[in-house]
Each structure stands twice: as C-alpha cells, then as structure tokens.
Amino acid sequence: MPIVVNVDVMMARRKMSLTELAEKVDLTLANLSILKTGKAKAIRFSTLESLCNALDCQPGDLLEYVPETAEKQTIG
Template sequence: MPITVDIDVMLARRKMSVGELANRVGITPANLAVLKNGRAKAVRFTTLAALCEVLECQPGDLLRWEPGGAEDGEDGVARGAGHA
C-alpha cells in the first residue's frame, strides 16, 4: 500500500509505550499493532485525530505516501477524466 503509518518515530520521541498509546487513544494494542506493521487497509479519522492529540503531532507526522504502491483503481477510488 502506498500509504504507511509511522507511529514508531513519534512513540520514541514521546517516550511512550505501545500499550500506553493504545490505552490513551482508546484502541486495542492489537489494532495499534496492525497500524504500526502496515497491515491496516484504512484508518478512521477519529482514530487519526486521537493519535495526533495524544502524540501532539499532525497527521503528516504519522502518514507517509510512497509512490508505486496500489495500481490505479485498486484502492476503490475512481480516477480519470472528470474525477479529482
């Protein structure tokens, strides 16, 4: 997937454990591990907002786009003429 979630860097900067972050965000450690390990297909905006609030960061500090991941249309987003 061309979007990766970089939680490890922010955890290290905040000197916070995965368990503490999961507890403060309100998700299970297993779901946080799915995000950390790049296995998540989607992230709810409420979860992203909670991560940003707890880690005192912006979404761009956690999300990184890598070109060449998903093929055109593979992610369910319509592309082409008339689509922005």
Template structure:
C-alpha cells in the same frame, strides 16, 4: 502499499509505549499493532485525531506517501 504509517517513529520521539498510546486513544494493542506494522487497510479520522492528540503531532507526522516504483 504506498501509504506509510509512522506511528512507531512518533512513539520513539515521544518516548511512549504502544500500551500507553492504546490506553490514551482507546483502541486495543492488537489494533494499534496492525496500524503500526502497516497491515491496516483503513483508519478512522477519529482514531487518527486521537492518535495525534495523544502524541501531540500532526497527521502528516504519522502518514507518509511513497509512490510504488514503476508507476507512472
């Protein structure tokens, strides 16, 4: 998938646990883990906003686009 989700990077930078972020955002640890591991197919903008608020970051700090090799 060409969209990379860097929640784990921001968690490390902020020295915050997955459990703490899940509590602050109001989502389950399981759903946050799906997002963190790149298995999510979508993210609600309200969830992205809550994550950004909790981690004091911008959406671009969390989401990254990398094109698949071989695509034009």
C-alpha cells in the same frame, strides 16, 4: 502499499510505549499493532485525531505517501 504509517516513529520520539498509547487513544493493543506495523487497510478520522492528540503531532507526521517505484527500490 504507497501509504506508510509512521506511528512507531512518533512513539519513539515521544518515548511512549504501545500499551500507553493504546490506553490514551482507547484502542486495543492488537488494533494499534496492526496500524503500527503498516498492515491496516484503513483508519477512521476519529482514530487519527486521537493519535495526533496523544502524540502531539499532525496527521502528516503519521502518514506518508511513498510512490511504489521508490518503495520497490528501497526494498529490492
């Protein structure tokens, strides 16, 4: 998918665990894990806002556009 979710990167930079972030943004561990692993198909703006607030970052720090051709070159 051309949109890459970098929640795990920001969590590492902030030295924050999945459990701690889930509590701060009021998401289940399962839903946060789906988002973190890039398997989510959508995200609510309210969730994005909560993540940005908890991780002290901008939406662009969490979401990245990677063209499919570049993605395929990296993988294959």
